[in-house]
Amino acid sequence: MNIAVIGGGINGLCCAWRMARSGHRVSLYERSGIMRATSSASSKLLHGGLRYLENREFGLVKEALRERSAWLERAPELAHPVSLVIPVYRQGRRRRFTIGIGLFIYDFLAGESALPKSSWLPRQAVLERSPGLDADGLVGGYEFFDGQMDDYQLGLWVAHQAGKSGVSIFENSEIVRVDPQGAITLGSGEIRHFDRVCNVTGPWAVRLLRASGIASPLELDLVRGSHLVLNVPCPQAMLLEVPGERRILFVLPWKGKTLLGTTEVRQLLDDPIECSAEERSYLLAVFRHYWPDAEFDVEQQFSGLRPLIRGHQDPNRTTREYAVTRQGSLISVFGGKWTTAMSLAEKVTDAL
Template sequence: MSSDKPETAGQQGKIGPEEHEENWRRLGNEEFDVVVIGGGVTGAGVALDAATRGLRVALVEARDLASGTSSRSSKLFHGGLRYLEQLEFSLVREALHERELMLNRLAPHLVKPVSFLYPLTHRIWERPYTAAGLLLYDRMGGARSVPGQKHLTRAGAQRMVPALKRDAMIGGIRYYDAQADDARHTMTVARTAARYGAVVRTSTQVVDFLHEADRVAGARLRDVDDGRETEVRAQAVINATGVWTDELQRLSGGRGRFRVRASKGVHVVVSRDRIVSDSGLILRTEKSVLFVIPWGNHWIIGTTDTDWNLDLAHPAATKKDIDYILEHVNTVLATPLTHSDIEGVYAGLRPLLAGESDDTSKLSREHAVARVVPGLVAIAGGKYTTYRVMAKDAVDAVANDVSGRMAESITDKVPLLGADGYHALVNQIDQIAAAHGLHPHRVRHLLDRYGSMVHEVLALGEQRPELLKPIDEAPNYLRAEVVYAVRNEAALHLEDVLTRRTRISFEYPHRGTECAEQVARLIGEELDWDEQRVSDEVQRYCARVRAERESQNQPDDQAADATRVAAPEAREELVEPVS
């Protein structure tokens, strides 16, 4: 285990076991300017924004970083073509500006260009109509870091995507957006916040708020792994809990100025060889759009858009959801996909601002910031791509609660950890690979996950060469990545590593069960688990996978939810907040 002291580790953005314990002490003993509740991308972004303004910041998350919506998105940094059609020009412009920042300055190691083919199906009007929209899209985003649109005949589109039925289109237009591993990106935002002084602690649930007169003055916290409780005091608290926003607002005793509605989005994952294509696809549906997104050796296909009023932590995909996706994608594929082609499935919840419409696909993706009670601000809505703007607005909203003059937001100038030096390392891939006895393709994969922190991962193999070997049954990942996740990336449970630090849970047909014991033993060596704890972690994880598989055979949300929630929680001390 690393011997770095917490203060040194904090400068490096390290969030390991020592920091986990030290940060519990700090939460109880220090007073903060801002406490952020929620470790999704918005909460992590708020912590980074506040910390880089010079504020004393703490971020607490009941489960794991990105354990909710922020690990279950379509994994795109995009303006949103359908929002353009809905005339939400300001939202699209803002999102495309953020896409450009990520690609160029803030996270070039994590965010990459990705192409999509838009198949045309109507003669005369559709091509100029779509071209005009894409021209506006390219102009809004500057199209500096991605190529502009390219028009294709039917034959040209067929060459680009041979998997399409010949009669499924009359031509096509290729355009570019960007994509990222959402869970990895969120975790890196949180680590960057720690690098600039934020106290970041997972497995830390807010169970009540502290009050002074009519103000919120902090929160009562519970460690959901061991049941300890403490109190953290702050001048302002920011509720960035996404679909849990209303629950936290009730806990505070304030009514709030908006409600959040959960919309379920389901994605399925199939092997890359099941769809022969050099580009992703975007397809119109009767309600919205369906994406076929390249993802390493896989395709991610989604999403659905339906109301969800059941368990917020574990939204469940149903057979109906999966059938919907297969039915729509098969309308254009020459070789249809079947249930047996599906290697992984995941479901997430979008936090939409309620009230605009009964149709979730038409609810606004704009975000809102509101003062719930003095000392407590809530932020909700928005989309993953605009997390940095949302964070800025949330911190601006507590300016009157925090003593002293607040500096302006500077996160548009703060690269995430791993960004600095990334491009130079790309040019050195062959030398790095040779020095560590790895294939250059492996080093490229690592660079696109860790950026310039890749040397920290590879250094683990110097004392223990076996760590530079692949995980059995999940060879896309090295064993060193598991150890690094525990020492540096706040991973505390087997589920954290298999589901979010890696994406083994949906990238392999076994969904992580066949490598669970090996990974648990690697984690256990770092966290001093005994045999019983290793066994418990494996059993809990496998029970989760069984419950998810069974839920995906259920006909409706109620049956799927009942099946999924029967699986045990990795964090056993989670409690229902007192309302």
């Protein structure tokens, strides 16, 4: 079949690559440059999403854990295992027992993974791993493993593989209209015809349908997440409870520096996708809470827009699941995580 994929984020690139491997002729259209939007503004984790277990999303976590392993095998030079510690404090909202059960389930859902299983670390070991960490009320911590990647470079690697499989990639090519008969309209007004058109435009999926006069089968909640890069090394990756909240922040080693994120702020599609002063203060307050004596500067900040299928009032509890819908020859993707991009591509290929 002759297929158009619209969107050059990780989901569009994986779809294009997967379809080309099945023998389809694929053209991918990206309105700016590939991997320039949400997919390069992630927390850079290939993970099952431990905290989604609290929302009982066992299916999603299991799928993501399988995909985590697949990425680590597929591109070992751009993705590697990372040790993460969850420090447990007496004053924390989650008890040691609850976290232990969660990690037991996480390990179980991971099945035969090459990554080590989680284990308990005594208080002193946690403090040795992260000098300067607030010791007040610290009981110890759990260590577990996930994958870490260079999201931008890994996406370019996928694009390279897609190209080798025959995908034609058109950058700076905005699609202004799609239709269920398989036609797409470029910004220049030129119309091209395909057997199938895949709308994989992430946060912009509903907008493209509306601009085309097509009712969207699903709605998206757009939730901005911001990160800061601090100019100090991060000796140990950690998952930290935001004091007084159930939210979790990541503190991760990133190219010799510290990556700190993330936030959850609902916004409209036309609002700027930028870290606000409030988000910056929020992130820094949490970091200073845990490392009160740390000296550092903020070197960089970046933000992305999560395309979440509309559901829960609280973005923290909204599902990270994705959905693939079909209207005639038009297939649309809603939601999804970086980690699950390849299994999403599998489902979109099935939907062809």
